Amino acid sequence: MDKRVKRHVKAKVHDFFAVTAPGLSGICAAELAALPLSMPGTEVVDGGVEFSGRLPDLYLANLCLATASRVLIRVAGFIARDFDRLSREVERVPWELLLPAGCRLAVDVSCRGSRLYHTGAVAERTEEAVARVMDQARAPLAREGGAGYVQRLFVRGVADGFVLSLDSSGELLHKRGVIAAGPARAPLRQTLAAAILRLCGYDGLMPLVDPMAGTGSFSVEAAFLAKNMPPGWFRDFPFPSWPAFSEKTFEHQKKTLAQEFKTLTSPSIFASDLDPEAATALADRVERLGFTDAVRTAGADFFYLDPRDLAPGPGLVVINPPYGLRLGDETQAKDIFSRVARRLRDKYPGWRVGLLSPQAGWAGGLGWTRGPEVTRLVHGGRPVFLFAGTV
Numbered sequence: 001m002d003k004r005v006k007r008h009v010k011a012k013v014h015d016f017f018a019v020t021a022p023g024l025s026g027i028c029a030a031e032l033a034a035l036p037l038s039m040p041g042t043e044v045v046d047g048g049v050e051f052s053g054r055l056p057d058l059y060l061a062n063l064c065l066a067t068a069s070r071v072l073i074r075v076a077g078f079i080a081r082d083f084d085r086l087s088r089e090v091e092r093v094p095w096e097l098l099l100p101a102g103c104r105l106a107v108d109v110s111c112r113g114s115r116l117y118h119t120g121a122v123a124e125r126t127e128e129a130v131a132r133v134m135d136q137a138r139a140p141l142a143r144e145g146g147a148g149y150v151q152r153l154f155v156r157g158v159a160d161g162f163v164l165s166l167d168s169s170g171e172l173l174h175k176r177g178v179i180a181a182g183p184a185r186a187p188l189r190q191t192l193a194a195a196i197l198r199l200c201g202y203d204g205l206m207p208l209v210d211p212m213a214g215t216g217s218f219s220v221e222a223a224f225l226a227k228n229m230p231p232g233w234f235r236d237f238p239f240p241s242w243p244a245f246s247e248k249t250f251e252h253q254k255k256t257l258a259q260e261f262k263t264l265t266s267p268s269i270f271a272s273d274l275d276p277e278a279a280t281a282l283a284d285r286v287e288r289l290g291f292t293d294a295v296r297t298a299g300a301d302f303f304y305l306d307p308r309d310l311a312p313g314p315g316l317v318v319i320n321p322p323y324g325l326r327l328g329d330e331t332q333a334k335d336i337f338s339r340v341a342r343r344l345r346d347k348y349p350g351w352r353v354g355l356l357s358p359q360a361g362w363a364g365g366l367g368w369t370r371g372p373e374v375t376r377l378v379h380g381g382r383p384v385f386l387f388a389g390t391v
């Protein structure tokens with residue numbers, strides 16, 4: 001078995017897919033290009049980034065990518081026009097070399113223009129075929145409702161072509177392992193916050209002011225960059241349960257990364273919120289992450305803050321204002337936007353600004369000296385526009 005795992009999984013070059021939210025694939029490709037992976041080259045496609053490599057590259061991608069939602073490993077691709085063919089093709093995969101005995105399988109199917117269009121039936125046939133292979137190898141899957149971790153298997157059908165991919169991330173990667181324990185008003189996903197910082201040109205060194213911080217998504221992502229820590233450092237992944245997992249390699253990767261972590265002598269990130277409960281939860285989250293060397297927190301009203309009290313010179317101020325989410329709130333949203341814009345123009349000259357807006361046409365009023373670049377992103381299923389420039 002060990003020899004087969006080595007030959008068929010460990011020694012092989014695999015195709016991986018980093019799934020991203022709309023608008024984030026280009027940034028994710030740049031992140032991948034900066035990682036010390038075993039093979040160069042990425043391809044941005046619909047919904048994410050394709051790359052190739054060996055299994056340890058997958059560990060590194062999960063640990064280090066700030067903007068990917070999950071990372072998949074492609075395990076099979078075939079044409080199937082009927083269920084018998086589907087079952088036969090799934091049975092050709094040596095599942096026992098990929099999955100541990102006793103895991104539970106969750107099959108997620110999407111079909112577009114496929115003759116096998118009934119996704120429930122495709123899932124059922126796929127699971128049955130995997131279970132037969134695992135039974136034959138005397139490594140049975142857990143029965144429905146049984147214990148054991150849940151391994152997701154994605155089946156994507158486009159016309160009659162099917163691709164099978166195993167998930168290597170478990171919980172979505174925007175979950176960094178430590179969440180805020182207080183009120184959360186439309187928190188940004190950490191992946192989106194990470195992308196916004198990169199689109200604003202944040203480099204981990206310049207001062208950062210996050211004056212409507214809420215749960216602290218921007219500040220937490222900024223702290224990962226400032227401390228040179230991978231954003232997946234505090235969370236778990238399913239791949240340590242795989243038969244081909246090499247603990248030695250993973251530990252070595254983590255040790256190498258940890259040697260580059262920085263402890264800062266004074267925080268360059270300032271995070272505050274008007275809501276005292278939010279500010280307390282924010283302070284607690286920063287403390288639990290061990291980021292107090294990087295992030296200073298406070299309860300404060302943005303409209304009374306003066307950046308000269310917060311940083312030695314201009315840096316980046318990044319704001320996701322409290323816009324209402326319903327359409328009827330447009331006048332109120334525009335009013336908040338204008339007030340925030342005026343404050344930024346008057347008090348933050350020379351600063352980079354990252355400002356989220358529900359409308360693409362509201363960029364005026366800030367007195368931009370450079371930019372702004374406007375990027376369409378998606379937050380909570382709705383479009384939002386990032387204005388990034390210098391005032």
Ligand SMILES: C[S@@+](CC[C@H](N)C(=O)[O-])C[C@H]1O[C@@H](n2cnc3c(N)ncnc32)[C@H](O)[C@@H]1O
Pocket residue numbers: 184185186187188189211212213214215216217218272273274275278300301302303320321322323
């Ligand atoms: C949309 S939420 C920000 C969410 C944040 N980006 C996150 O990921 O959790 C807006 C935040 O602005 C805060 N806020 C509203 N008015 C404020 C003000 N005048 N000064 C500071 N914070 C304010 C709210 O309490 C709320 O936490």
